[in-house]
Amino acid sequence: LTGELTADRIAEAERRLASVAHVTPMLHSRVLDARYGVTLQLKAENLQRAGAFKFRGAYNLVSQIALREGPSASRGVVTASSGNHGQAVALAARMCGLSAHVVVPQDASPAKVAAAEAYGATVERVGTQSEERLRRAQQLAEEHGWDYVPPYDHPEVLAGQATVGLEILAAAPDVEVVLVPIGGGGLISGIATAIKQTRPDVRIIGVEPEGSAAAYLSRQAGRRLAIPAGLTIADGLRTVIPGELTFPIIQRWVDDLVTVSDSAIVNALKLLATYVKTVVEPSGAAAAAYAWTDPSPLAGRRVVAVLSGGNVAPDVLARLLSV
Numbered sequence: 001l002t003g004e005l006t007a008d009r010i011a012e013a014e015r016r017l018a019s020v021a022h023v024t025p026m027l028h029s030r031v032l033d034a035r036y037g038v039t040l041q042l043k044a045e046n047l048q049r050a051g052a053f054k055f056r057g058a059y060n061l062v063s064q065i066a067l068r069e070g071p072s073a074s075r076g077v078v079t080a081s082s083g084n085h086g087q088a089v090a091l092a093a094r095m096c097g098l099s100a101h102v103v104v105p106q107d108a109s110p111a112k113v114a115a116a117e118a119y120g121a122t123v124e125r126v127g128t129q130s131e132e133r134l135r136r137a138q139q140l141a142e143e144h145g146w147d148y149v150p151p152y153d154h155p156e157v158l159a160g161q162a163t164v165g166l167e168i169l170a171a172a173p174d175v176e177v178v179l180v181p182i183g184g185g186g187l188i189s190g191i192a193t194a195i196k197q198t199r200p201d202v203r204i205i206g207v208e209p210e211g212s213a214a215a216y217l218s219r220q221a222g223r224r225l226a227i228p229a230g231l232t233i234a235d236g237l238r239t240v241i242p243g244e245l246t247f248p249i250i251q252r253w254v255d256d257l258v259t260v261s262d263s264a265i266v267n268a269l270k271l272l273a274t275y276v277k278t279v280v281e282p283s284g285a286a287a288a289a290y291a292w293t294d295p296s297p298l299a300g301r302r303v304v305a306v307l308s309g310g311n312v313a314p315d316v317l318a319r320l321l322s323v
């Protein structure tokens with residue numbers, strides 16, 4: 001299960017996901033288009049299964065592990081994400097008849113732990129540093145013969161995320177610009193590869209929070225830079241270093257990298273709730289936040305922003321909406 005992200009791989013992922021993932025809708029607000037002077041369609045991956053695009057990549061990899069292992073193998077997968085990827089792996093594993101083990105930090109939010117457990121995963125709390133969790137997940141994989149499912153640095157995970165790009169082209173064939181949030185870079189690597197292969201004229205713009213702009217700073221440096229753990233409300237975008245597999249893809253296919261402030265993200269959450277009537281988590285609102293903060297480069301263009309996830313606890317959402 002290694003190799004490159006090719007068009008064939010993406011097409012196979014599309015076939016594998018066809019009967020299990022949602023083709024999410026494009027949402028739209030005429031009021032906001034008029035206010036900001038941008039024709040903006042919102043690809044609603046907050047309405048994807050398990051509440052985020054992450055299900056696509058997780059299922060695409062986990063289903064192949066299940067086929068390969070067969071009924072007599074140790075039948076388990078393990079990952080080290082407390083967020084949407086952990087939930088996605090838990091759901092995909094359950095659907096494929098594998099056990100799932102998710103390593104989370106000691107201070108992981110009870111809501112996120114409960115969500116992974118609700119999908120049948122066994123959750124283990126380890127330390128506070130991501131390296132510690134990764135080590136523990138890899139140790140569990142070795143001890144039990146389980147497969148480790150990485151959150152982005154795997155071609156089959158990227159191929160799953162790439163299906164968002166295919167759906168954008170199918171639903172908005174005249175799109176000119178696509179805005180995508182960046183954490184480790186899996187979502188944007190998949191989308192950019194899927195779109196640029198047939199439509200190199202479409203501009204792909206990656207959006208990061210100001211307080212955690214590892215890809216933006218790495219592009220400036222011309223190499224992958226490790227930055228201090230990010231300070232941002234967008235917990236899915238707090239990445240220390242861009243992926244080994246994803247950064248070269250970003251360098252090749254992504255036209256621009258931009259940043260948004262946390263206050264722009266909170267404002268976008270409010271606009272999405274008020275005008276689009278949809279619940280989005282802070283990470284999932286970053287791309288739309290860019291369109292509504294700095295609309296001049298996008299003026300008059302047909303733009304799609306990916307709403308990448310909607311997993312936010314009600315009390316947190318209520319607090320953010322009342323700021």
Ligand SMILES: Cc1ncc(COP(=O)(O)O)c(C=O)c1O
Binds near residue numbers: 281284
């Ligand atoms: C809602 C949401 N959006 C965006 C991202 C970033 O995705 P990637 O790490 O593939 O860049 C994540 C990652 O966890 C996420 O949970």
